Amino acid sequence: MKNSIKVERAIHSLTQEDLAKKIGVSRQTIxxxxxxxxxxxxxxxxxIAKLFGKPVEExxxxxEED
Amino acid sequence: MKNSIKVERAIHSLTQEDLAKKIGVSRQTIxxxxxxxxxxxxxxxxxIAKLFGKPVEExxxxxEED
DNA sequence: TGCAAATGTAAAGAATATTTTACATTAGTC
DNA sequence: GACTAATGTAAAATATTCTTTACATTTGCA
Known part of the structure; x- marks a missing residue:
């Protein structure tokens, strides 16, 4: 599975730690x-999808391997 | 977190085992x-969302507790 | 009623997610 | 170059998902 968290984070100007705190996980998890x-x-x-205002699928x- | 898998399964007339096989998990997992x-x-x-043709959020x- | 398919449940174990601590590296700024 | 914030990474510990096996219960139907 792939994800675009890094891109979304850049769009919203959030550090990994910012995002981690907002969704309640550790920075290492992000x-x-x-x-x-x-x-x-x-x-x-x-x-994460809710925070970034986009559907999960996006x-x-x-x-392939999933 | 809540989910409507049981309803979707009914709509698509699938048993737990049918669904399990389609997405590659055990029946107990479903x-x-x-x-x-x-x-x-x-x-x-x-x-599961893909199989049922609906967005994950649906x-x-x-x-509350999540 | 009796049979079979479907579902509920439980326990042990394997696999994987997540945390915590800790340190190295990178990138930007002074 | 020195400082700081952000990121990458790693190992150990803990928590959770998921499988397997097994059995009980329910439901629909002949």
Whole structure:
């Protein structure tokens, strides 16, 4: 799965730590998500999409291997 | 977090096992998701939403406590 | 009623997500 | 070059998801 969190973060001028605090996770979790180190929970996806004002599908996208 | 998987399953006339096979998880995983026993991964949410032809937000909804 | 399919549930274990702490690296600014 | 904020990364610990196996309950139908 891919995601465009880094881009959205840039659009909204948020640091990883800013975003982490806003959605209630650690900064490393944001960093790891951006680096595709793991697949976040649906709650996180919904929170991030809501914060950025876009549908989940626009930020998180299934890959071939999913 | 709440979800309407059971309703969507009824609309599409799928058993828990049908759905489980289609998205590649065990039947118990579907059952537990419907019973809100845990929060599924974003990959599962995307697959389920795609299968039912609806946006993730329409099937999975944040609750107060999230 | 009796049968089969579907669903609910539970427990143990494997896999994965997330946190915490800690340090290295990068990029911008003075 | 020195300082600071932001980012990358890593390892250990904890929490959670998901699987497997197994059995009980429900539901619809012959």
């Amino acid at each position: 960093n790891a998500m951006e680096a595709n180190k793991y697949v976040p929970s649906t709650v996180l996806a919904l929170k 930020i998180f996208e299934l890959s | 059952n537990a998701m419907e019973a809100n026993k845990y929060v599924p991964s974003t990959v599962l949410a995307l697959k 099937i999975f909804e944040l609750s």
